[in-house]
Amino acid sequence: GENVEQHPSTLSVQEGDSAVIKCTYSDSASNYFPWYKQELGKRPQLIIDIRSNVGEKKDQRIAVTLNKTAKHFSLHITETQPEDSAVYFCAASGSNQFYFGTGTSLTVIP
Amino acid sequence: DGGITQSPKYLFRKEGQNVTLSCEQNLNHDAMYWYRQDPGQGLRLIYYSQIVNDFQKGDIAEGYSVSREKKESFPLTVTSAQKNPTAFYLCASSLGRQGTGAFFGQGTRLTVV
Numbered sequence: 001g002e003n004v005e006q007h008p009s010t011l012s013v014q015e016g017d018s019a020v021i022k023c024t025y026s027d028s029a030s031n032y033f034p035w036y037k038q039e040l041g042k043r044p045q046l047i048i049d050i051r052s053n054v055g056e057k058k059d060q061r062i063a064v065t066l067n068k069t070a071k072h073f074s075l076h077i078t079e080t081q082p083e084d085s086a087v088y089f090c091a092a093s094g095s096n097q098f099y100f101g102t103g104t105s106l107t108v109i110p
Numbered sequence: 111d112g113g114i115t116q117s118p119k120y121l122f123r124k125e126g127q128n129v130t131l132s133c134e135q136n137l138n139h140d141a142m143y144w145y146r147q148d149p150g151q152g153l154r155l156i157y158y159s160q161i162v163n164d165f166q167k168g169d170i171a172e173g174y175s176v177s178r179e180k181k182e183s184f185p186l187t188v189t190s191a192q193k194n195p196t197a198f199y200l201c202a203s204s205l206g207r208q209g210t211g212a213f214f215g216q217g218t219r220l221t222v223v
Binding site (some may be wrong): 037 | 150153155157160175200202204206210211215216
């Protein structure tokens, strides 16, 4: 089956700086890569996604890039704000199953 | 928000008891999933169902059971055979088509007392 690795496990940045979270996947059949944000005690929420026929996607301060050849994808958050502090999960999907990374705990320091 | 509802939010279970966690969605999604989340860990798949009356085991199905009698409902039973059931349980649903995301319920925190 699919194996998704996510790095780093924790990340601290100063408010206004950028944050980058990286994931790799193993199954070349995976073709859909969503990212989720989970605040403490709450449900994961889909924040952005990318399909395998696209190399990059942006939505305001967040962007995701995908390198199919290298089997890795990344989440970029610019101009970070304290409310960006949360756990972020990447996922890979190819057959209606979702395989999740182990999460990155992002702390934005005011 | 979300259209997918889990209940209860908190659940306490005595050792040796079975408990059932409810998950209902009104999104007309075909696929439904159950994940377990432990502190500091990712989401591990327990069971999933792509269609009514059909479901498959995920990576950690031992000690759990599910049913999918209706499209809207996918209850999870944590049996006494599950050795370490204390965790945060998340239900999710998706359209079931490739390239569409999963949406999560608010979770049930199960504690064995």
